[in-house]
Amino acid sequence: MESGKTIVILGTGGTIAGVADSAGAHVGYRPAQLGVAQLLQAVPDLERVAKAPLQAEQVAQLDSKDMDHTTWHALAVRCSQLLERADVGGIVITHGTDTLEETAWFLQCVLQPAKPVVLTCAMRPASAISADGPGNLRDAVICTADVHAAGRGVLAVMAGLVFSARQVRKVHPYRVDAFDGGDRGPQGWVEEGRVRWAGAVDGAALSAPKIPPVGALRPPAEWPQVEILVSHAGCSGPVMQAVVQALCSAGVRGLVVAGTGNGTTHQALDAALEVAQSRGLAVRRSTRCERGRIVQAEDADDSRVSALSAVKARTSLMLELMGWPRTDR
CATH class of the missing domain: 3.40.50.1170 (L-asparaginase, N-terminal domain)
Known part of the structure; x- marks a missing residue:
């Protein structure tokens, strides 16, 4: 300074x-x-x-x-x-x-x-x-x-x-x-x-891409809602489906999943996420691990994978849905 x-x-x-x-x-x-x-x-x-x-x-x-x-x-x-x-x-x-x-x-x-x-x-x-x-x-x-x-x-x-x-x-x-x-x-x-x-x-x-001015932020009431789901042992298919349905009905625009280990998700949650994406929700995958980030296989390129923690990935996705460049890679 x-x-x-x-x-x-x-x-x-x-x-x-x-x-x-x-x-x-x-x-x-x-x-x-x-x-x-x-x-x-x-x-x-x-x-x-x-x-x-x-x-x-x-x-x-x-x-x-x-x-x-x-x-x-x-x-x-x-x-x-x-x-x-x-x-x-x-x-x-x-x-x-x-x-x-x-x-x-x-x-x-x-x-x-x-x-x-x-x-x-x-x-x-x-x-x-x-x-x-x-x-x-x-x-x-x-x-x-x-x-x-x-x-x-x-x-x-x-x-x-x-x-x-x-x-x-x-x-x-x-x-x-x-x-x-x-x-x-x-x-x-x-x-x-x-x-x-x-x-x-x-x-x-x-070094991030050029961003809009702060004045371009919409009024907070118009910010897209993005929620977080956590994958865990014993995920219930019917419950996950009901949760996704409720989120869609509530106008949620995006979901961040805090996956286990290297970003993996329970098969019951996977099925619910497919429904979410078919309904137009943007999905990001993170890990619930405290350290590190998801590492993809050499021949994999899942665009849903985020390098951030789930809470920061939620922020990045919310801004992305408002026109900001993607910041979670």
Whole structure:
């Protein structure tokens, strides 16, 4: 980021803004209680480490398990407006942990930002005696201000680690180091006020095909609905058929299947998916495995296969159905 340019911090709620009845409570708290301005007050040296002016705005105030398309749309529009400003060097977004990976990927797909856009979060509420939010927010600002952050696309920073939007995922329900980057690992580490990057910018984050402007996004009520089905032992043919029928009747436009192993699906689910495709639903195949991606046979080329996790494949398919280029290969 260019020296002296403003870093804008956008608040959306989450555990980082949560409070509990006692300082020792790490579960059973009330998320999204504090405003983003209050979060900044918990890090008194934030402007010093940023080496830049700070601006705080509240975009939403919700538990990220309840993240919705309306909030995504508002966040994308505001980020786009800010990124166009010459005086803004980067953006930090405070977010809940549950759907952070989905929001990060959505923003990467619709913004492909050249300036840093960094999401951060907390696993413990702000009222906890060992709250991790202030440290994560400080690290996110440090990352945003780093001159080598530009060109890496949307990033996520937590527990001293920096992940790309494509790779980041939540893998633990409780620990403060609840995120990882899959096979690729972190893109960098925040250490003693500096970022140590795993490698130079390779342009991968910005190499996707040209995308429409954020203004081309339809109103959220018109976004195509895409749902996720999980393949598992004991799938019932009649139940899967009934589910697909209900989804079609509800106007769902696409399905992502989280398959077992290398993206395989139970024969009962296979039959239901054939029906779905015959009804015009777009289908993508992912794997429910935490690491890796589906590997196709040398002579196979199943266009339904996605290289992303099921939740990110859902986001990519939804945008694809709205005219965005495909981003899940």
